[in-house]
Amino acid sequence: MRWTYLMVAALTITTAACSSDGYGPAPTPVPTSVTQSGNDQTAMIGTLLPTAIGVTVLDQRGSPMAGVAVDFAVSADGGVLTSAADSTNAQGRATATWVIGNTLGSTDNAVTVTVAGYAGATPVFRASGTPIVSAYNIELRPLSPMTPAQAAAFASAAARWSGIIVGDLPSDRVVAAPGDCFDNSPAQDEVIDDVVIFATVDSLDGPGGILGGASPCWIRDVGSLTLVGGMVFDSADLGMLESLGILEAVILHEMGHVLGIGTLWDYMTPSLLVNGGTADPYFNGVNGVFRFGLAGGGSYPGTPVPVENQGGPGTADGHWRETIMGRELMTGYVSLTANPLSTITVGSLADMRYTVSYANADPYVVSPVNLRMVPEIEGIWIRELAPSVTVRRVSEGGIGR
Numbered sequence: 258m259r260w261t262y263l264m265v266a267a268l269t270i271t272t273a274a275c276s277s278d279g280y281g282p283a284p285t286p287v288p289t290s291v292t293q294s295g296n297d298q299t300a301m302i303g304t305l306l307p308t309a310i311g312v313t314v315l316d317q318r319g320s321p322m323a324g325v326a327v328d329f330a331v332s333a334d335g336g337v338l339t340s341a342a343d344s345t346n347a348q349g350r351a352t353a354t355w356v357i358g359n360t361l362g363s364t365d366n367a368v369t370v371t372v373a374g375y376a377g378a379t380p381v382f383r384a385s386g387t388p389i390v391s392a393y394n395i396e397l398r399p400l401s402p403m404t405p406a407q408a409a410a411f412a413s414a415a416a417r418w419s420g421i422i423v424g425d426l427p428s429d430r431v432v433a434a435p436g437d438c439f440d441n442s443p444a445q446d447e448v449i450d451d452v453v454i455f456a457t458v459d460s461l462d463g464p465g466g467i468l469g470g471a472s473p474c475w476i477r478d479v480g481s482l483t484l485v486g487g488m489v490f491d492s493a494d495l496g497m498l499e500s501l502g503i504l505e506a507v508i509l510h511e512m513g514h515v516l517g518i519g520t521l522w523d524y525m526t527p528s529l530l531v532n533g534g535t536a537d538p539y540f541n542g543v544n545g546v547f548r549f550g551l552a553g554g555g556s557y558p559g560t561p562v563p564v565e566n567q568g569g570p571g572t573a574d575g576h577w578r579e580t581i582m583g584r585e586l587m588t589g590y591v592s593l594t595a596n597p598l599s600t601i602t603v604g605s606l607a608d609m610r611y612t613v614s615y616a617n618a619d620p621y622v623v624s625p626v627n628l629r630m631v632p633e634i635e636g637i638w639i640r641e642l643a644p645s646v647t648v649r650r651v652s653e654g655g656i657g658r
């Protein structure tokens with residue numbers, strides 16, 4: 258008798274596993290419950306929210322539903338989804354990463370999620386934008402006399418970059434000998450918060466020719482970002498740049514190189530510069546490439562982001578490609594009309610692991626307008642010193658470190 262009882266019990270269990278109620282096949286699952294995660298976060302405008310936003314889709318029995326089509330869409334204020342799932346995973350979950358827009362406040366940043374087959378209210382995510390308060394400290398150290406206009410241009414450039422790079426970096430100690438960062442740099446033994454930039458105006462090669470140069474000198478062991486860098490400008494050319502109204506743009510451009518744009522791409526792991534030294538070098542950081550597409554570069558037939566392949570050392574491999582990107586600040590040629598600092602450049606800094614805000618980028622559309630048609634008229638070739646500074650990691654510093 259006992260044996261028979263056990264057989265019946267096993268049969269009952271088996272039957273129950275095949276049907277929700279024991280009286281027929283399970284009903285077709287439908288999205289019945291959608292829960293949100295990551296709603297109501299706060300971040301500086303133009304920055305990536307710290308946590309991905311996400312939905313979890315359950316059926317009428319409370320089981321996760323995989324493969325449900327979802328569509329995340331920014332519904333207010335021009336923020337950007339930098340990645341977004343288009344269907345739920347095995348856990349019933351779909352997520353998106355969100356760089357919020359430029360409007361302050363708690364209600365203007367919104368993303369809606371359409372869940373296929375879900376009859377309930379459309380899930381809405383909101384985020385609150387706060388003003389940019391940069392924790393990235395650029396310390397300028399002039400090593401030569403400057404005119405008030407020059408000093409103002411340096412200060413303005415530092416303020417601009419510290420409104421784009423907003424996150425603090427680990428402090429580190431630099432031990433350096435005189436002349437380690439261009440010929441005239443002083444000895445150093447100090448702990449640097451974020452970055453120190455030496456600036457020099459000196460006679461280089463007379464009017465025309467080389468306008469200047471800039472480079473990181475000491476970089477962090479971890480992450481390879483700049484601790485100390487230098488910028489030098491030819492005193493014979495600065496008056497010309499000022500009279501053309503492009504002094505600030507050129508200084509902003511050179512400071513970008515100190516921070517690593519075009520100078521530290523191949524110090525990153527893996528290298529952000531691919532095919533350097535060839536006819537088709539390109540930058541392959543995900544944020545730079547994504548922003549290139551958003552800025553109108555989607556029809557570019559090559560591999561984005563195109564990097565300069567002409568101009569020789571000092572220009573090639575260290576700038577965006579002039580024939581594709583025209584007026585952008587970080588091409589090797591400065592426009593006489595406008596030199597927008599684009600979201601592509603900001604994205605490239607994010608790819609170097611700087612914490613950035615896109616809120617202070619300039620409007621820009623990928624276009625070859627103002628390519629170097631007639632130098633001295635349409636634009637000026639920012640002829641820069643070929644790389645002459647040894648870039649060193651701080652662990653390669655002096656005795657006693």
Ligand SMILES: [Zn+2]
Nearest residue numbers: 576589639641
């Ligand atoms: Zn340059």
